Structure formats: structure tokens, C-alpha cells
Amino acid sequence: MNDFLKLEGVSMHFPIRKFGKRTRYVHAMDDVSFSLKKGEILSLVGESGSGKTTTARVIAKVYTPTSGNVFVNGNLVSKKMHTSKLKEYRQRVQMIFQDPFSSLNPTKRVRSILSRPFVLYKSMSNSKEIRQAERDVLEVVGLTPTDFYLDKFPHELSGGQRQRVGIARAISVEPDLILADEPTSMLDVSIRLSIMNTLLKLKEERNISYLYITHDLAGARYVSDRIIVMYAGMIMEIGPAEELIQHPLHPYTQLLKRAAPSPETGFNKKKLGYVGEVPSLISPPKACRFSPRCPFAMEKCSKEIPPLYEIGDRKVRCFLYEKSNQENVRFDES
Amino acid sequence: MLQIKDLVAGYEMRKKWVAAVDHVSLNVKKDDFLGLAGESGCGKSTLAFSIMGLLKKPGKIKSGSILFKGKDLTKMNNEELRNTRWKDISMVFQSAMNSLNPVMRIGDQIVDSILAHKMVKKEKAYERAKELLKLVNISPDRVNSYPHQLSGGMKQRVMIAMALSLKPSLIIMDEPTTALDVVVQRMIIEEIGEIREKLGFSILFITHDLSLLVEISKKIAIMYAGEIVEIANSQELYSNPLHPYTYGLMSSFPTLVGPLKRSDGIPGRPPDLSQPIEGCRFYDRCSKRMDICRKRHPNLIDMGNNHMVACWLYSGDKNE
Numbered sequence: 001m002n003d004f005l006k007l008e009g010v011s012m013h014f015p016i017r018k019f020g021k022r023t024r025y026v027h028a029m030d031d032v033s034f035s036l037k038k039g040e041i042l043s044l045v046g047e048s049g050s051g052k053t054t055t056a057r058v059i060a061k062v063y064t065p066t067s068g069n070v071f072v073n074g075n076l077v078s079k080k081m082h083t084s085k086l087k088e089y090r091q092r093v094q095m096i097f098q099d100p101f102s103s104l105n106p107t108k109r110v111r112s113i114l115s116r117p118f119v120l121y122k123s124m125s126n127s128k129e130i131r132q133a134e135r136d137v138l139e140v141v142g143l144t145p146t147d148f149y150l151d152k153f154p155h156e157l158s159g160g161q162r163q164r165v166g167i168a169r170a171i172s173v174e175p176d177l178i179l180a181d182e183p184t185s186m187l188d189v190s191i192r193l194s195i196m197n198t199l200l201k202l203k204e205e206r207n208i209s210y211l212y213i214t215h216d217l218a219g220a221r222y223v224s225d226r227i228i229v230m231y232a233g234m235i236m237e238i239g240p241a242e243e244l245i246q247h248p249l250h251p252y253t254q255l256l257k258r259a260a261p262s263p264e265t266g267f268n269k270k271k272l273g274y275v276g277e278v279p280s281l282i283s284p285p286k287a288c289r290f291s292p293r294c295p296f297a298m299e300k301c302s303k304e305i306p307p308l309y310e311i312g313d314r315k316v317r318c319f320l321y322e323k324s325n326q327e328n329v330r331f332d333e334s
Numbered sequence: 335m336l337q338i339k340d341l342v343a344g345y346e347m348r349k350k351w352v353a354a355v356d357h358v359s360l361n362v363k364k365d366d367f368l369g370l371a372g373e374s375g376c377g378k379s380t381l382a383f384s385i386m387g388l389l390k391k392p393g394k395i396k397s398g399s400i401l402f403k404g405k406d407l408t409k410m411n412n413e414e415l416r417n418t419r420w421k422d423i424s425m426v427f428q429s430a431m432n433s434l435n436p437v438m439r440i441g442d443q444i445v446d447s448i449l450a451h452k453m454v455k456k457e458k459a460y461e462r463a464k465e466l467l468k469l470v471n472i473s474p475d476r477v478n479s480y481p482h483q484l485s486g487g488m489k490q491r492v493m494i495a496m497a498l499s500l501k502p503s504l505i506i507m508d509e510p511t512t513a514l515d516v517v518v519q520r521m522i523i524e525e526i527g528e529i530r531e532k533l534g535f536s537i538l539f540i541t542h543d544l545s546l547l548v549e550i551s552k553k554i555a556i557m558y559a560g561e562i563v564e565i566a567n568s569q570e571l572y573s574n575p576l577h578p579y580t581y582g583l584m585s586s587f588p589t590l591v592g593p594l595k596r597s598d599g600i601p602g603r604p605p606d607l608s609q610p611i612e613g614c615r616f617y618d619r620c621s622k623r624m625d626i627c628r629k630r631h632p633n634l635i636d637m638g639n640n641h642m643v644a645c646w647l648y649s650g651d652k653n654e
């Protein structure tokens with residue numbers, strides 16, 4: 001039993017009201033289950049709007065899920081928590097937010113943004129000690145000269161510089177789990193690589209676990225042990241990183257791989273062309289959510305939601321992999 | 335169409351000058367798709383803001399000119415600028431996820447931006463708003479959503495839709511797709527490519543996603559510490575990077591195929607832009623540095639084949 005985090009059938013539905021009409025719901029997460037081991041990096045990739053940020057926010061206790069349970073260290077994370085308990089939880093589970101332009105307090109200098117976690121969670125009070133800790137953590141994310149950046153306000157920083165302040169803030173309290181929501185999207189490839197190496201180092205040295213949300217498939221391959229693929233609020237596929245990338249099972253994962261830029265395999269790739277209708281998450285029908293776009297869609301796919309089929313250490317939500325179909329398992333088309 | 339000449343822009347800090355854009359010259363022709371990449375904090379957004387005339391205090395354009403269709407944007411008064419901005423040149427901000435009005439429905443925001451610049455009926459503008467949302471792959475039943483009800487990537491797409499709404503002749507996109515999955519990203523870029531061919535506008539596309547950039551843009555400019563250090567056609571730049579910094583970038587992205595190897599990227603840190611630097615700005619980190627590089631600043635030279643580079647390795651007069 002070394003699962004650090006476990007989600008069991010978690011759903012998150014947001015109500016949307018329209019004047020004079022009955023309430024409808026956006027199904028941001030439906031029946032999401034997965035677990036994360038201590039010291040594991042689990043990447044979450046998938047469609048924009050498929051519920052990745054929502055998943056991270058449910059785990060961070062920003063949202064209370066509509067149904068389902070979240071366990072940390074084997075204990076159920078209760079819906080209501082005492083302030084003291086919540087504080088402890090927030091120290092153990094840190095989030096790096098997707099938008100660096102809205103997640104840093106604009107009235108505070110970097111110095112005071114970074115000192116907060118040290119004071120709050122590590123009970124530091126000696127200002128010299130705090131300053132040194134701040135310098136160390138800025139050094140780790142490559143914002144040097146550190147004293148120069150400690151004095152800045154967020155609006156005086158570039159997008160990537162803000163992102164690194166966010167990363168510094170999250171790693172400073174030495175949490176057990178980091179929910180990193182596209183932490184490196186605004187960093188150049190070289191700094192991105194060094195941040196990914198830092199995350200790997202922290203994982204190895206301090207056994208930190210990560211839920212790493214990204215759109216960069218090659219980056220996911222580089223850092224993670226396993227990858228989850230989400231589409232329209234549901235998990236479509238889970239598996240060991242390298243296997244999943246080299247042999248994607250789900251038709252959506254195959255599409256993702258085909259669309260990923262990879263100049264090393266040659267230029268002037270075929271155009272992607274029309275890939276079907278956009279899924280609507282408002283009251284979705286009982287069907288495979290990918291079926292309207294799926295090149296292999298069968299009759300069944302528009303009538304039932306496929307379960308997650310287990311194939312070895314992988315799982316895939318697609319009727320192609322139903323027992324009776326498993327002999328003609330389809331591998332990567334490309 | 336757009337001619338930037340010797341532009342110097344930056345930020346005036348307590349007695350210090352942060353040279354975010356230093357003597358940058360760049361041309362964007364009609365129908366061009368120019369990519370701009372470079373290290374984080376090297377001045378890409380500052381350059382974009384300068385073109386839009388949106389560089390706010392303490393930011394300042396010190397010298398140089400930005401000619402757009404023959405007129406100097408840096409010399410325009412507010413009135414003229416307002417008429418050019420959005421209608422002729424539009425921009426998708428890097429902070430797109432945070433730039434929508436939080437208390438207004440997204441449909442209304444797109445409609446407002448259309449109505450502010452064009453004389454059309456409101457119903458017509460609504461139709462157009464829905465069309466635009468579809469174009470960026472958002473299901474039109476979301477027109478009544480508020481920004482907080484959208485995911486990060488959906489907000490970015492709304493901003494792209496707004497930038498397209500007035501059919502400008504130049505669109506500056508500052509990291510417009512950071513929150514988009516590769517499928518949607520590719521669909522939108524192909525879509526934009528098609529409208530671009532139909533309407534004929536130019537794009538300045540700023541991104542860190544080099545592997546994407548080499549595939550989608552015609553030409554790429556690489557910026558380092560406030561300067562353009564290399565410009566070339568995309569494929570040429572990918573297969574034959576000349577500047578050691580570009581070379582470092584090209585070998586720093588992880589790949590989808592081949593063996594998985596850990597690598598360290600380019601060693602060292604970018605220089606402090608608030609300190610004057612005499613020689614080449616990449617000197618401290620360069621594996622091929624020579625004596626001259628520390629003393630004298632390299633200028634962009636033409637290597638033929640539309641390939642320009644600022645590096646002493648390629649300059650005939652290095653022994654001078």
C-alpha cells in the first residue's frame with residue numbers, strides 16, 4: 001500500500017443557470033478514478049477543457065466534488081475540514097496554477113510572496129533565515145541575480161519569470177504532492193528542461209509525488225512514470241509513459257500523437273484536416289464522448305459509455321478493446 | 335508591411351535602465367508568418383507591446399522606428415493609434431487567460447469588440463461571434479458563459495477569436511496556445527492559415543514551442559537578451575542553426591521518438607539586462623567563445639539564403 005493519492009469515481013458537475021430555464025450542468029469530470037504512488041510523476045494530458053484543472057482543484061480542495069471520494073495516504077479527504085487540518089493539508093498538497101498572470105498577488109513583491117509559505121508552513125521567523133531560504137529557492141528555478149528578482153512586483157516580470165515564482169512558491173514548503181498545472185508552458189526549451197530536471201531531482205531526493213498537467217507530450221514522456229489521457233471529462237487511457245506514447249491504444253491518444261509537433265520525424269506533415277465536432281459537456285449523452293470524432297466508431301459507441309478495460313498494466317476506455325475484440329487490438333496507425 | 339528599425343525599448347527603473355529590446359530590426363512582409371522565439375525574459379512581449387503602442391510606464395521606447403504601411407507608429411498621436419490598433423493590428427496577449435472581463439458573458443464581449451469598430455447590426459455581430467467561436471473550436475452553446483466558467487485554453491481561444499474578429503492586416507500572437515492541446519492547436523493554426531490565405535494578413539507568432547514553430551512558420555527570428563541573434567527560414571534554422579544559442583535551443587527539446595536521454599539544456603544563466611554589456615551577450619554561456627566575443631559586439635550579418643546571424647564565428651573580420 002504505497003498509493004499516496006487515490007481518486008474513486010470522482011465527478012464534478014458545475015451548474016449553469018439560464019433565465020427561465022431549468023438548471024443544466026457542465027460535466028467537467030465524470031467518474032474519474034486513479035491513484036498516484038509516493039515519488040511518482042503522473043502526467044495528465046488531454047483536450048483543452050477536458051477537466052484537467054478541475055481534477056487538480058478537486059484534489060487541492062478548491063472544489064468539493066459532486067460525487068466520489070479522494071484519499072490521501074489512505075485517509076478519506078473529508079468534505080469539511082477544520083482550519084488547522086486544512087492548513088496542514090495545504091502544506092502537504094501544493095498547487096502550481098495554470099495562469100501565472102492571475103495567481104500572484106499584484107500588490108506584493110516577490111520577496112513577500114515567497115516569504116509567506118516559509119512563515120506559515122515552516123514557522124520560520126528569523127528574517128535573515130527567511131531571506132536565505134528565498135534566495136535558495138529562486139536559485140533553483142533560475143531567477144538570478146536573486147536579490148534583483150526578490151525586489152520585483154509581479155507586473156515587472158515576464159510570463160516565464162512569473163511562472164518560475166509560482167514554481168518556487170510551491171516547492172519551498174517541501175510538500176508531499178505537487179499539483180503542477182502546466183508549470184512550464186511559458187518557459188523556453190532550455191529552462192523548461194532544467195525545471196523538469198529539478199522536479200525529477202526533488203522526486204528522487206525527497207520522494208515528492210507529482211500530478212503534472214501538460215500539453216507537451218514529449219515533455220510528459222521525459223518526466224513521467226505514467227500518463228493519463230483525458231477527453232471531455234473522462235479518463236480515456238492510463239498507462240506507463242513510454243508504452244503509452246509509443247503504442248497509444250485509444251483512438252484519441254492516437255490522434256494526439258499524430259497532431260503533436262515533432263520536427264525530428266520530418267517536415268510538411270499531412271494536414272490534420274477536419275476532425276469532427278467539438279464535444280459539448282453540457283448534459284452529454286450516454287455514449288462514448290469521443291465517438292462523434294472517432295474514425296473507428298461502431299454502433300455501440302453512440303449508445304453506451306465504454307468502461308475502462310484493463311490490458312496488462314494499462315487501461316483504456318474503448319469498445320475496441322472489449323474481450324471479444326481484443327485479438328484485433330489496434331496499435332498506432334501512423 | 336511592418337518595418338522595425340533599430341528599436342530600443344525597455345523599462346526605467348530606479349536609476350537603472352532595463353534594456354529589454356536593444357537595437358532590434360525586423361521586417362514582416364505582407365502574408366508573412368514570422369515566428370519569434372527566445373529565452374524567457376529576453377524582451378519578446380516588450381517588443382510586441384511596443385508595436386501595439388501599449389508599452390506602459392515605466393516602459394519606454396527610447397529610439398528607433400516602427401513603420402506600419404509606411405507610417406511610423408512611434409510618432410502617432412493617441413487618436414491615430416487608436417484607429418490603427420485592433421482594426422489594422424490586433425494582438426493576443428500572453429496574459430489572455432486573464433484579459434477577459436470577468437463579469438461579462440464571452441459572447442457579449444466579442445460582440446462589443448465588433449460593434450466598437452464596425453457599423454453592423456447587433457444580430458449580425460452575434461452571428462459573427464458564434465461563427466468565430468466555432469472557428470476556434472468552442473461549441474457555440476457556450477456564448478453565454480462567463481470567463482470563470484471556461485478552462486484556460488478556452489479563454490485563450492476566445493481571445494484569438496476576438497483578435498480575428500475585425501479582420502486586421504497584422505496579428506501579433508504572444509504565446510496564444512500555451513493552454514491548448516496539440517489537436518486543437520493544430521486545428522486552429524490550420525484554420526488561421528486558411529483565412530490568412532483568403533484575406534491575406536500577416537502574423538507575428540511568439541512562442542517557446544520551437545518544435546511547433548518550425549512546423550508552422552515560414553521564418554523564425556531568435557532573440558537573446560534583448561537582441562535578435564539569428565533569422566532564417568524555418569527548415570533552414572532547424573537543420574542548420576548557426577548561432578550557438580540557437581543550436582543549444584534546438585538540442586534542448588525532448589522528443590517523442592528515439593531513446594529517452596536526460597540532458598541539461600544550455601548551461602549558465604542569461605545576463606542581467608540592467609547592466610551594460612560590451613561584447614556578445616551570450617559570451618558567458620557559449621561553448622565556442624573566442625577572445626573577440628568578450629570585447630566586441632557582433633552584428634547581424636547576411637550568410638546568404640536569407641539567413642542572418644550575429645556571431646563572430648561567421649564574421650570574416652574577426653582577426654581585425
Ligand SMILES: Nc1ncnc2c1ncn2[C@@H]1O[C@H](COP(=O)(O)OP(=O)(O)OP(=O)(O)O)[C@@H](O)[C@H]1O
Pocket residue numbers: 014015026027028047048049050051052053054055098281482483484485486487488513514515
Ligand atoms: N467554475 C466553473 N463553472 C462552470 N464550468 C466550469 C467551471 N470551471 C470549469 N468549467 C468547465 O469545465 C470544463 C473543464 O474545465 P477545466 O478547466 O478543468 O479544463 P482543462 O482540462 O484544465 O482545460 P485547459 O487545458 O484548457 O486548461 C470546461 O468545459 C469548463 O468550461
Ligand SMILES: Nc1ncnc2c1ncn2[C@@H]1O[C@H](COP(=O)(O)OP(=O)(O)OP(=O)(O)O)[C@@H](O)[C@H]1O
Pocket residue numbers: 155156157158159160161186345347352354373374375376377378379380381391392393428607
Ligand atoms: N514593468 C516592468 N518593469 C521592469 N522590468 C520589466 C517590466 N516588464 C518586463 N520587465 C523586464 O523586461 C524583460 C523583458 O520582459 P518581456 O516580458 O518582454 O520578456 P519575454 O521575452 O516576453 O519573456 P517570457 O517569454 O517569459 O514572456 C524581463 O527581464 C522583465 O523582467
Ligand SMILES: [Mg+2]
Pocket residue numbers: 052053054098181485486487
Ligand atoms: Mg486547465
Ligand SMILES: [Mg+2]
Pocket residue numbers: 158159160378379380428508
Ligand atoms: Mg512574454
